[in-house]
Amino acid sequence: MTRRPMVAGNWKMHGSRAANAALIDGVLAGLGAGVAAAATGLTAEVVVCPPFVYLADAAQRLAGSAVELGAQDVCAEPGQGAFTGEVAGPMLRDIGCSHVIVGHSERRALYGESDELVARKTLAALASGLTPIVCVGELLEERDAGRTHEVVGRQLDAVIAALRASALGLAGLAQCVIAYEPVWAIGTGRTASPAQAQDVHAYIRGRIVEGDATIGGWIRLLYGGSVKAGNARELFGMPDVDGGLIGGASLKAEEFVAIVAAAQ
Ligand code: PGA
Numbered sequence: 047m048t049r050r051p052m053v054a055g056n057w058k059m060h061g062s063r064a065a066n067a068a069l070i071d072g073v074l075a076g077l078g079a080g081v082a083a084a085a086t087g088l089t090a091e092v093v094v095c096p097p098f099v100y101l102a103d104a105a106q107r108l109a110g111s112a113v114e115l116g117a118q119d120v121c122a123e124p125g126q127g128a129f130t131g132e133v134a135g136p137m138l139r140d141i142g143c144s145h146v147i148v149g150h151s152e153r154r155a156l157y158g159e160s161d162e163l164v165a166r167k168t169l170a171a172l173a174s175g176l177t178p179i180v181c182v183g184e185l186l187e188e189r190d191a192g193r194t195h196e197v198v199g200r201q202l203d204a205v206i207a208a209l210r211a212s213a214l215g216l217a218g219l220a221q222c223v224i225a226y227e228p229v230w231a232i233g234t235g236r237t238a239s240p241a242q243a244q245d246v247h248a249y250i251r252g253r254i255v256e257g258d259a260t261i262g263g264w265i266r267l268l269y270g271g272s273v274k275a276g277n278a279r280e281l282f283g284m285p286d287v288d289g290g291l292i293g294g295a296s297l298k299a300e301e302f303v304a305i306v307a308a309a310q
Contacts, residue, residue: 049266050189051282051309052223052289054093055296056115056147056270070107072299074185079112086112090289090309093145093179094296115275116179117144119153122166127216128304135174145177147291149201151229161204168205171220178225179268179291180205182250186230198226220261223268224250226284227290231271233293240280240287243269247286253297275304282309284296 061069074080079088085243095116105115121132138146140194147165148171159167164180171178182201184194202224209218226246231238247267255262269281270291281287289309295301 049264049288051090052093052144052266052268053090053302053306053309054225054268054291055095055116055302056150056291057094057096057296058118058152058293059097060297061096061100063100063103066096066104067107069297069299070094070104070113073113073302074108074111076299076303077112081112082110082112088112088306088310090306092114092306094133095145095147101138101143102141108142114144115142116147117143117208118147118150119174120146120148120167120171120174120176120178122163122170122235124170127199127306128277132271135170135176138176139174143176145179145204145223146171147179147181147225149181151181151183151227151232155229161201162199164201164209168222169208169212169214169218172214172221177221177223179225180268181227181291182224183227183229183232183271189228189230194246198246199251202250204252216257216261219258219265223266225270226250227270227291229271233272235272235278237272237274237281238269240284242286242307243281243297244269246285251286273305275301278305278308 059184093116095118117138121134131200153159168178182198184197186196266288268291269287271289273290273292274295
């Protein structure tokens with residue numbers, strides 16, 4: 047089963063107009079991706095996710111290139127309305143996004159996002175035609191207590207349950223990408239070993255296969271948490287790791303380009 051690898055850069059709350067322009071130019075030059083995907087040697091799907099306010103700028107800069115644009119969050123309400131401070135999926139589509147990260151552990155931990163809210167955001171993204179990159183992952187104490195599968199399974203099940211209850215049904219999962227990001231590995235320099243990543247990825251895929259073998263076989267599972275040029279190849283070499291969600295290392299063009307090369 048060949049799944050197209052994906053590398054997504056989560057810029058988090060970093061950047062400025064000038065820094066982002068330089069970063070995008072560096073990535074496009076490094077990947078030879080300043081032209082449409084078909085004209086490059088890129089086999090991996092490459093996405094960058096700048097902060098909301100810079101998305102329109104980034105869309106302009108990426109226009110006609112092989113690199114796609116994602117947001118870091120989306121409102122759970124699918125349409126327009128009185129939701130001060132929120133950004134709706136159709137707005138993200140309108141300015142050129144194709145992807146959106148939902149349920150990042152920083153959103154869960156710092157902004158109180160529950161499994162249910164993350165599931166609603168996933169549905170809102172799908173309803174807008176965005177590809178949600180749904181993040182799951184356990185805390186260090188949960189791993190130490192042997193609860194990794196239980197926690198990741200619970201987070202995943204919330205999304206699956208919401209899909210089943212929606213008009214999309216489980217088939218909606220085929221439009222999603224799942225990112226496994228152990229919280230203890232995010233921004234800490236402490237990466238999951240390839241074996242640890244593979245173990246959880248295989249668990250996630252198996253759980254999806256239980257619901258639908260075809261979707262389980264096709265869905266892309268990204269690993270995130272201190273991925274760097276130096277460890278990417280080993281991680282991406284695992285059978286159920288289909289690429290990465292990259293934080294810190296996505297802010298350096300050279301490093302990000304090298305990570306994409308490792309996914310090719
Ligand atoms: P990191 O972040 O690569 O800086 O660890 C990954 C993420 O939070 O998506």
